[in-house]
Structure formats: C-alpha cells, structure tokens
Amino acid sequence: MIRRMLRVAFPLAVAVLIGAQFFPPARTNPVSDPESSFEAVARPPAEVASLVNRACRDCHSNETVWPWYSKVAPVSWLVAKDVQEGRNHLNFSEWGRLGPEMARSRLREVCEQVRGNEMPLWYYVPLHPTARLSQTEVTTLCNQSPGGPAD
Amino acid sequence: MTTYRPVLALASVISLALFCGACGKESTTIEPTKLKSFAALPEAHASGANDPAAAKIALGRMLYYDARLSKGQTLSCNSCHPLSTYGVDGKPTSEGHLGQRGARNSPTVYNAALHFVQFWDGRAPDVEKQAGGPLLNPVEMAMPSEKAVVAVLKSMPGYVNAFRRAFPGEKNPVTFIHATEAIGQFERGLITPSRWDKFLKGDHAVLTPEERAGFNHFIAAGCDTCHSGSLVGGNAFQKLGVLKEYPEASDPGRYQVTRNQNDRMYFKVSPLRNVAMTGPYFHTGKVATLDDAVRQMAQYQTGKELATVDREAIVTWLKTLTGDIDANYIKQPELPKSTSRTPRARATA
Numbered sequence: 081m082i083r084r085m086l087r088v089a090f091p092l093a094v095a096v097l098i099g100a101q102f103f104p105p106a107r108t109n110p111v112s113d114p115e116s117s118f119e120a121v122a123r124p125p126a127e128v129a130s131l132v133n134r135a136c137r138d139c140h141s142n143e144t145v146w147p148w149y150s151k152v153a154p155v156s157w158l159v160a161k162d163v164q165e166g167r168n169h170l171n172f173s174e175w176g177r178l179g180p181e182m183a184r185s186r187l188r189e190v191c192e193q194v195r196g197n198e199m200p201l202w203y204y205v206p207l208h209p210t211a212r213l214s215q216t217e218v219t220t221l222c223n224q225s226p227g228g229p230a231d
Numbered sequence: 232m233t234t235y236r237p238v239l240a241l242a243s244v245i246s247l248a249l250f251c252g253a254c255g256k257e258s259t260t261i262e263p264t265k266l267k268s269f270a271a272l273p274e275a276h277a278s279g280a281n282d283p284a285a286a287k288i289a290l291g292r293m294l295y296y297d298a299r300l301s302k303g304q305t306l307s308c309n310s311c312h313p314l315s316t317y318g319v320d321g322k323p324t325s326e327g328h329l330g331q332r333g334a335r336n337s338p339t340v341y342n343a344a345l346h347f348v349q350f351w352d353g354r355a356p357d358v359e360k361q362a363g364g365p366l367l368n369p370v371e372m373a374m375p376s377e378k379a380v381v382a383v384l385k386s387m388p389g390y391v392n393a394f395r396r397a398f399p400g401e402k403n404p405v406t407f408i409h410a411t412e413a414i415g416q417f418e419r420g421l422i423t424p425s426r427w428d429k430f431l432k433g434d435h436a437v438l439t440p441e442e443r444a445g446f447n448h449f450i451a452a453g454c455d456t457c458h459s460g461s462l463v464g465g466n467a468f469q470k471l472g473v474l475k476e477y478p479e480a481s482d483p484g485r486y487q488v489t490r491n492q493n494d495r496m497y498f499k500v501s502p503l504r505n506v507a508m509t510g511p512y513f514h515t516g517k518v519a520t521l522d523d524a525v526r527q528m529a530q531y532q533t534g535k536e537l538a539t540v541d542r543e544a545i546v547t548w549l550k551t552l553t554g555d556i557d558a559n560y561i562k563q564p565e566l567p568k569s570t571s572r573t574p575r576a577r578a579t580a
Binding site: 111112 | 267268270347348456459460461465466467468469473474491493497
C-alpha cells in the first residue's frame with residue numbers, strides 16, 4: 081500500500097518541483113542613488129560600514145548578492161521574500177529617505193537585533209559565514225554607529 | 232466518570248482563568264521594549280537659527296491670520312489651516328485664490344515644526360521655508376511676488392513697528408524672509424501634547440485598558456515600522472503602496488521634487504498626532520474616515536487585511552494622540568489697520 085502511494089507521490093513531487101522552477105520570483109537589485117546610501121548620508125566609521133556590508137547588505141540593501149540557491153524553487157521564493165521584507169523594513173541603500181530621528185531609531189534596532197542574535201537570521205549565517213559577528217564586532221556596531229551608542 | 236467530573240470542572244475553570252488572564256495581560260499591558268521607538272513631544276520646537284523672541288511670535292501670529300497677504304485678500308494661512316479645528320479645514324483639498332483647488336490635502340500645522348521636512352513631498356526643509364510657499368503659489372494665496380507681500384506689509388505702520396520689535400537692529404526689518412521667519416517661529420509653538428505623552432512620561436494609568444490594547448494592535452499590525460518617534464510619523468519618506476500598488480498614482484509624490492524615478496510614489500510618512508481630528512486622509516484627501524485610512528494603510532503598506540476588531544482597536548489608541556490646543560496661544564490678535572497705501576484686493580487669476 082505504502083509502496084503504491086510512494087510510486088504515485090514521488091513522481092508527483094518531482095513534477096511539482098520541476099514545475100515550480102517555471103515561476104521564479106523577482107530577484108531585482110533596484111538602482112539607487114549612491115548619494116542616498118548609508119555611507120554617503122550617515123558617514124559611519126569605516127569599521128561600522130564594513131560590518132553592515134558584511135552582515136546586513138544581502139537583505140537590507142539594493143546590492144543583494146543573489147546566491148545560486150536563490151534560483152531554485154522553493155528556496156528562491158523564501159529568499160526573495162526575506163529580501164523584500166528586509167528592504168522594506170531597513171534599506172541601507174536608501175538611508176537618505178530617513179529623517180534623523182528615524183535613522184537613530186533604525187540603528188538602535190540594528191544594535192538590538194544583532195546583540196540579541198536575532199540578526200543575521202540563523203539560517204543565513206551557515207551559508208554566509210562572514211556574516212557572523214563576534215562580540216567585539218557587535219559592540220563596535222552598537223557603540224560607533226552614527227548617533228552615538230545605543231542604549 | 233462521576234468521580235472525575237468535579238476534577239474536570241475545576242481543571243476547566245482553572246484553564247479558562249489562566250487563558251483569560253493571559254489574554255488580558257497580553258492585550259492591555261504595553262511592554263516597555265515596544266515603546267523604545269516612541270518619544271514624548273517637546274514643550275516647543277525652538278530653532279537655533281531663529282530667535283524665539285516673543286515679539287517674533289506675536290508678529291508671526293498676526294501674519295498667520297492676515298488675509299491681506301493674499302491676492303484676493305480673502306485667504307490667510309488660517310483659511311486652509313484653521314487653528315481652532317486642529318489646523319485643518321476638513322476638505323479633501325483646500326480652496327485657494329478664486330476658488331482654485333490645490334492638488335493635495337492641506338496638512339495640519341500643529342506639530343509641523345517637528346517634521347523632518349515640510350510638505351507631502353519634502354520640498355521645504357523647515358516651517359520657515361514652507362511658510363513662503365503658499366503665499367506665492369498661484370492656486371493658493373497667489374501673491375504675485377515677494378515684493379508685493381512686502382509692499383502690503385510696509386503700507387501699515389502697525390506691521391512696520393511689529394517687524395522692528397521682532398528684528399531689532401536690522402536696517403531693513405520688513406522683508407519677505409523675515410515674514411516667513413516670524414510665521415515659522417509662531418508655528419514652532421503649535422505643539423499639542425496629549426495623554427499619550429503623559430503615558431510615555433510614566434503615567435500608565437492615563438490610558439484605559441482598551442487604549443493600551445489598541446497600541447498593541449498597532450504594533451502587531453506593523454504600523455510602527457514607519458509611524459514612530461515623537462510624532463508617530465513625519466520622520467521618513469515611504470513609498471505609498473509598498474506591498475500592493477496604490478491605485479491612484481497620478482501624483483508621483485517626491486518624484487516631482489527630485490525627478491528621480493526611484494522617488495515615484497514616495498511621500499513623507501504622515502505624523503499621526505491629532506489624526507482623529509485631521510481627516511480626510513492621505514495626500515489625496517479622498518479617504519474620509521480614520522477606519523478606512525487604517526484599513527488602506529494595512530492593505531497597501533503591510534499587505535494585511537485587518538479585521539474590524541483590529542482596526543477599531545487601533546483607532547481607539549490613535550485617539551489618545553489627540554492633544555490639547557493652547558487657546559491663548561492661538562487667539563486671533565488685533566491686526567494692524569490698513570492705510571490708503573495698502574494695495575486693494577485683486578480678483579484676477
């Protein structure tokens with residue numbers, strides 16, 4: 081009985097998986113004004129800019145480096161969704177759209193999230209080991225971000 | 232079975248009590264971490280570059296109420312931003328010179344000095360620079376030039392003296408820039424602290440359990456992503472239609488200022504202070520009710536269809552942002568008398 085079910089289910093799953101490849105999500109890197117970037121607007125210390133670039137850029141900027149698995153469904157859909165949500169909430173390429181109060185608030189959130197190990201996302205780090213931040217780096221990000229140390 | 236019945240009944244009662252207790256705690260207690268992105272309003276928003284002298288505020292108040300600063304001499308700042316009704320006229324778009332309509336909803340002037348930029352598209356950096364816009368806009372107050380404004384002001388000794396008091400030591404106190412500076416200075420005092428500020432300062436009992444629950448709904452819906460800070464907005468540009476294209480795209484927003492394609496449909500995030508009193512909503516002014524504004528925001532900005540109960544809860548909390556208007560501060564002053572040199576009204580386009 082089980083064998084008969086598997087005989088039907090397995091080819092069906094393969095067919096669905098192959099079919100899914102024909103519906104790729106949009107993997108775009110919108111063109112943005114370099115003058116509006118975090119580096120240009122907030123002028124962070126080089127170390128902070130480098131940490132942001134290393135740990136946050138893929139999901140929180142318009143300069144996403146789309147990995148090979150982002151082209152394979154269903155993972156592609158999840159990656160595209162994460163990037164879309166990440167950019168909507170915080171986009172380092174469009175820092176110029178934030179007023180001073182909001183910019184400070186966003187940087188405080190960044191600090192809290194990395195300090196609490198909520199960011200980078202746990203499943204992102206094994207595939208991007210350079211995104212892992214040491215305690216010293218987290219402290220640097222929190223204390224040296226423009227606007228002063230986070231609480 | 233009979234033996235177990237009382238035990239089961241007791242267990243049910245305890246479970247229900249725990250469940251309800253948990254519900255109550257979750258919905259009416261605001262976690263301090265959720266408040267980190269919010270701040271109380273300052274007493275008044277002073278500008279370093281603009282001396283907040285009482286004489287300047289008094290002059291700004293006169294100018295704010297003076298319809299002689301419009302081409303038809305029928306419109307003042309207060310016509311489209313009436314201070315007695317939370318700084319709005321309640322119309323989708325306001326009526327300007329010869330009944331012409333502006334393209335966007337007139338926002339409230341209350342707390343406007345705290346916005347990170349002025350106008351829906353951020354084309355002015357502060358209230359001083361903003362104040363000059365409507366005076367010269369042909370569909371608003373329609374004064375033909377800065378010179379024409381100055382001519383009106385200089386024709387009245389009452390104004391000349393008021394400018395001298397506000398700008399002591401200036402060789403030429405009556406200028407267009409000084410007029411906008413004085414209006415801006417007056418506007419910097421239009422701050423409306425509310426019960427929300429008392430709550431943020433530690434008086435937690437000032438909000439009802441329903442209002443506190445409403446805030447939690449606001450957070451759960453993700454509204455605070457853009458609506459945070461002391462104004463609950465007004466501190467960033469955001470695309471209208473982040474997750475779902477906004478159907479009315481004839482006004483491209485900030486693109487009109489920058490001509491950058493990336494800025495299409497970006498607008499300044501509306502501050503939510505006094506929002507219950509400042510409808511109709513959005514830059515179009517076509518959204519009549521706060522409930523619909525909340526519904527549409529959730530739909531287009533967060534991709535969520537909010538249930539009626541969520542919207543009602545959010546609106547309940549939004550009403551706590553309705554602040555107190557200082558009746559003394561906004562009291563219309565006696566305006567300088569016109570003279571034979573004061574230009575007459577012009578009823579031409």
